[in-house]
Amino acid sequence: MFCAGSTFKMNQRKLPNVLITGTPGTGKSTLAEELASCVNMKYINIGEIAKENELYTGYDEELECQILDEDGVIDILEDTLSEGGNIVDYHSSDFFPERWFDIVFVLRTDNTILYNRLEKRGYNAKKIQNNVQCEIFQSILDETKAAYKDGIVHELPSNTPDDMQNNLDQITDWLQQWAANT
Numbered sequence: 108m109f110c111a112g113s114t115f116k117m118n119q120r121k122l123p124n125v126l127i128t129g130t131p132g133t134g135k136s137t138l139a140e141e142l143a144s145c146v147n148m149k150y151i152n153i154g155e156i157a158k159e160n161e162l163y164t165g166y167d168e169e170l171e172c173q174i175l176d177e178d179g180v181i182d183i184l185e186d187t188l189s190e191g192g193n194i195v196d197y198h199s200s201d202f203f204p205e206r207w208f209d210i211v212f213v214l215r216t217d218n219t220i221l222y223n224r225l226e227k228r229g230y231n232a233k234k235i236q237n238n239v240q241c242e243i244f245q246s247i248l249d250e251t252k253a254a255y256k257d258g259i260v261h262e263l264p265s266n267t268p269d270d271m272q273n274n275l276d277q278i279t280d281w282l283q284q285w286a287a288n289t
């Protein structure tokens with residue numbers, strides 16, 4: 108993957124925080140990790156933070172997943188996010204403090220492509236169906252638009268490697284503009 112603007116330097120006084128969200132399988136981790144390495148920012152995967160710190164309040168039998176201790180996540184990340192310079196990856200967006208993020212990207216994937224990615228991941232039929240439905244109903248996009256001010260939330264297609272490269276370029280451009288304007 109080619110990092111556009113690899114000579115990119117951030118304003119040292121303050122760095123922005125970026126949230127990459129979307130339905131599981133839309134490509135958040137792949138994009139966020141690549142982006143963080145391109146622009147030398149910190150990659151924060153909320154799922155991994157929760158696992159490492161056992162930040163769960165229970166288990167959701169219906170959705171077959173752990174229930175995130177959202178307050179615990181906020182407490183543990185508050186100082187890091189206050190410093191700026193973070194690329195955060197999570198499949199939900201509305202429990203984070205709004206002030207944490209300067210820009211939010213919601214990845215979107217066509218149903219058949221998403222279905223195939225989740226099947227490859229080994230999800231069972233019900234879990235695949237729940238996630239594909241979530242994408243069809245654009246639940247995460249709507250949740251995110253409701254939680255952040257106009258102009259903060261941007262929808263990005265995430266179907267192909269070309270999409271990934273365009274998304275990397277677009278976010279890197281935004282970061283450069285942010286640095287130039289600060």
Ligand code: ADP
Nearest residue numbers: 131132133134135136137224265266267268271
């Ligand atoms: P998420 O973090 O949203 O659950 P991942 O980053 O784990 O999603 O990506 C799910 C799968 O889709 C991975 O196999 C990844 O390589 C693939 N993938 C992600 N984004 C793209 C893309 N833009 N084009 C093609 N494949 C992609």
